[in-house]
Amino acid sequence: MADALKIGIAGLGTVGASLVRIVQERQEMLATTCGRAIEIVAVAARDRNRDRGVDLSKAAWYDNAVALASEADIDVFVELMGGAGGPAHASVKSALNRGIHVVTANKALLSAHGIELAGIAEERGALLNYEAAVAGGIPVIKALRESMTGNSISRVYGIMNGTCNYILTQMEKEGLSFEDCLKEAQRLGYAEADPAFDIEGNDTAHKLSILTSLAFGTAIAADDIYLEGITNISIEDIHAAADLGYRIKLLGVAQRTESGIEQRVHPTMVPYESVIAQVDGVTNAVAIESDILGELLMVGPGAGGNATASAVLGDIADIAKSRPGAQHVPAFGRPAAALLPYKRARMRSHEGGYFIRLKVLDRTGVFASIAAHMAENDISLESIMQHSKHYMDAAEPKTIILVTHATFEASVREAISSIKGEGYLVGEPQVIRIERPKP
Template identity: 55%
Template sequence: MAEPLRVGVAGLGTVGSAVVRILSAKAEELAARAGRPIVVTAVSAREKGRDRGLDLSRVAWHMDASQLARANDVDLVVELIGGAEGPARACVETAIEHGRPVVTANKALLAKHGVALARASEEKGVPIAFEAAVAGGIPIVKTLREGLAANNVSRVFGILNGTCNYILTRMEKDKIGFAECLADAQRLGYAEADPTFDVGGFDTAHKLALLASLAFGVEPDADGIYVEGIASITPLDLQMAEELGYRVKLLGVATRTDAGVEQRVHPSMLPKESAIARVDGVTNAVEIDADAVGALVLSGPGAGGDATASAVIADIVDIARGVTPPMFGLPAGKLRSPTRAPMGRHEGGYYIRLSVIDRPGAAAAIATRMAEQGISLKSIVQRGRESESDSAGGEPVQVVLITYATTEASLRIALDAIEADGHIDGAPQLIRIEKR
């Protein structure tokens, strides 16, 4: 058998510890699959004395991840520190500079610096692999990059953040508000103390930038992604979605259009019978629409130590075998700069909830503003008034409109006019309806 592949693991959190443990526990099986032993020879973390349930007595310890990346007893560097800058970036750049392949789960780093890192790695002749950076244990990177090489992908979309999916699932099933559900998710460890990166949609945006690059042969463009989070979603919105035949999910959507690549992250309504709509809890799911295979759906754990470690180790085994495709499926020099499709050009159906002041002429004025922009209404549902006698005093009622396909720009103009007319109390709630 060939010489062992000596692995250095930078970052010993939940995922890093799982990587070390699984590599040790399954050493013989992995050696048979890889054609050579895979041995952890060095680790790096901030706290050396912490009990991680691992035997590290025969492993070199480095307080500095960059020092690990240049160590003579390391052939491959696994970066599991996280963050777009700082020690993580320095560790990866040092590894490349010293001719060491890199396996990483760092979506923020790759979304921001992926092209530069790909160029540097190609110049040095060493690969960067990142299966674990998107959708945890789901093999979505290999599917797009290798499994669908004969396909032209038109759209890739899905649930890419388990925290948001857990919160929306709990809100829907238990009829509780966002703040209460978020606090519960934090107690259970599904949400961070500062949850903004997750619930604001930014984590999903970083992952979507990588999927779009793989799907369309473009450079990752996280700055070009339209992003909305889930904090504005209410139990009433979820109830209305159920009544109308939909479920609400935070989706990352990348679509090839005539105007360019449309990338967006926002709450969406999906038909209840669709595969993605049925995915609950912390599970992730991705659908790929391609010309040869049609629609392909992958679903599974999007986070967690063992699931993410599974993806990390799959990359390590590939490198041990000598399987080293270009990072984004194409050499860095052949990735195109993406043409951003303006969000205003997006076309589809919409759910709109208005808190309408109950007075004569309000409904007619709203319908007129919609008609002025050529927006046709599929359905109108009112909530909040039990009988005609309840209309006294002009208290607001909840009115839900479902539109036929229209453009984002036209709808925004209509809603601005409705607000200016003074017939609604507060800002409109808008949720896009995603096909299938």
């Protein structure tokens, strides 16, 4: 049997501690399946005295992750600290420059510096593996980077943030407000004390930028993503969607168009009968549409200690099974220098159209005015209806629900701007895109 693979882990939070426990509990199994033992020989974390429920007595302790990456006698550096820069970036870069393989779960780091780090890995003959960075335990990175070689991919989309999916699920099932569901998610540990990174869509955007690069062979472009979070989704939107046969999900969508690559993160209405509409709670789902395979949908746990540690361990096992001198798969499926410049497409016509909710004063001619402004902007309406509990009370504003056929983003925004000028609108309109995935 080959010499043991020596691992150094930076970051001993929930994921790091889970990884240590799994490796220690399954040493014999891992040695058999990988052809060599996997040993944790060095660790780095802020607090040496914290009880993490695992035995670290045989591992060398480093207070500094960069020192571990630069000095420790290791074969693989595992980065589980998080953060786009700082110690995470410096330590990963140091390890790669030494020719040491790197495994990371850090989507922020990859989104900001992935191409740079991939280039260093190639120069030094090291692997940069990051399955756990996107969708937790779902093996979407391996699918795009290796399993779907030869496929021409047209679209990648999915539910990539468990916090948002949990909140939207609870709003629908319990009839609670966004604020109440967020508090519950925080109580259960699904949301951070400061949840902005999740609920504003930034976490999904980082993950989507990585999938876009893998799917379309382009440089990562995290700053070129159209971004909306879920903070403006009301219980009224949830109920209206249900009445129309839809559920609301926060989706990340990347697709190839004639004018470039379109990337967007936003709340989306999906038909209730579609598979992705049934993905509830903290579960993630990623769909890949290609010319040879068709549509591949993968569903599974998107976060948590065990799910993320499982993906990290899978990356470590791949390294353990590799042999010296073997050609490595590039981090983003092709050499970093061969990645194409990202060309941002304009927001194009969407297959499912738009859901538009307007709260208006009860005046004669309002319906006709709204329909006229839509027609002026070449927007075809699938339906227009009143959706209010106060049908008999003329003093109460009325809610108008419109569902459009396929149209352009600019056309919808122009029509709404014109409607605002009429003086009968109460509050801000709600606009939610509709997607119709294959059932």
